[in-house]
Amino acid sequence: MPRILMCPPDxxxxxxxxxxxxxxxxxxxxxxxxxQWTALKQLLEQAGANIExxxxxxxLPDLVFTANAALIYRKMAVxxxxxxxxxxxxxxxxxxxxxxxxxxxxxxxxxxxFEGAGDxxxxxxxxxxxxxxxxxxxGHQQIGEMLGCRVIPVELVDPYYYHLDTCFCPLTLTQAxxxxxxxxxxxxxxxxxxxxxxxxxxxxxxxxxxCNAVVVGRTVTTNTGCPQLHSALRDRGFSPQETLLxxxxxxxxxxxxxTLRLDGEEGAAWKQxxx
Numbered sequence: 001m002p003r004i005l006m007c008p009p010d011x012x013x014x015x016x017x018x019x020x021x022x023x024x025x026x027x028x029x030x031x032x033x034x035x036q037w038t039a040l041k042q043l044l045e046q047a048g049a050n051i052e053x054x055x056x057x058x059x060l061p062d063l064v065f066t067a068n069a070a071l072i073y074r075k076m077a078v079x080x081x082x083x084x085x086x087x088x089x090x091x092x093x094x095x096x097x098x099x100x101x102x103x104x105x106x107x108x109x110x111x112x113x114f115e116g117a118g119d120x121x122x123x124x125x126x127x128x129x130x131x132x133x134x135x136x137x138x139g140h141q142q143i144g145e146m147l148g149c150r151v152i153p154v155e156l157v158d159p160y161y162y163h164l165d166t167c168f169c170p171l172t173l174t175q176a177x178x179x180x181x182x183x184x185x186x187x188x189x190x191x192x193x194x195x196x197x198x199x200x201x202x203x204x205x206x207x208x209x210x211c212n213a214v215v216v217g218r219t220v221t222t223n224t225g226c227p228q229l230h231s232a233l234r235d236r237g238f239s240p241q242e243t244l245l246x247x248x249x250x251x252x253x254x255x256x257x258x259t260l261r262l263d264g265e266e267g268a269a270w271k272q273x274x275x
Contacts, residue, residue: 001048002050005054005066014026069260074270079106081112101262115134119134119135121265157184169211202228221241
């Protein structure tokens with residue numbers, strides 16, 4: 001059964017501004033956020049996922065975005081080293097939970113920044129790694145050496161798409177969703193060269209976080225407002241579904257940001273090769 005880590009949004013709110021989506025003048029509605037989070041959790045459970053819970057903690061409003069906690073590879077968890085001090089307090093809690101649940105904890109060097117599965121996604125045998133805005137390219141190469149896998153760093157150039165998972169989503173070993181304008185020319189060329197089938201997202205749907213999707217088997221869950229992407233997914237045999245996540249968009253996150261796949265993403269070749 002697919003395993004996904006989520007954190008209830010008990011203390012979620014816009015308490016600081018570390019990306020262009022965030023404004024303390026536009027606060028999240030706590031009751032609405034709780035309802036939207038619960039609806040996402042239920043949809044993922046209906047898709048076949050087992051949801052495990054990280055306890056929330058006061059003073060860490062972004063702990064809800066579990067995708068950034070770590071990069072998962074088999075039973076290894078490469079821990080985040082957040083660029084912004086506002087999020088650095090999350091790491092000990094993430095590490096304690098992952099260690100208690102049987103993961104081997106690995107660290108990137110102290111001088112490098114790395115923001116977990118938000119900036120590092122497998123598609124086939126390749127780990128695509130976003131850099132510049134939150135994570136450092138040198139850190140990604142060290143992670144590649146640590147895991148023994150090929151890493152292709154791709155530069156993110158639009159501050160609204162500050163993590164790789166806001167503009168790129170592997171679906172299978174050979175298919176992915178992406179928003180080309182979020183990447184520099186080399187990044188676009190690298191994705192086109194190494195991912196056999198890329199599904200391009202239009203700007204209006206990218207703003208609805210269409211690429212920030214959760215893939216469980218053939219079920220793809222997104223925020224609302226992505227009809228063109230959903231049509232393209234249905235044409236390829238996927239079952240897209242939507243759920244309103246606008247309270248989390250206020251902080252620059254959506255479905256994928258709220259989840260950490262503990263058993264490996266569907267697009268990771270190492271997951272398919274497990275015995």
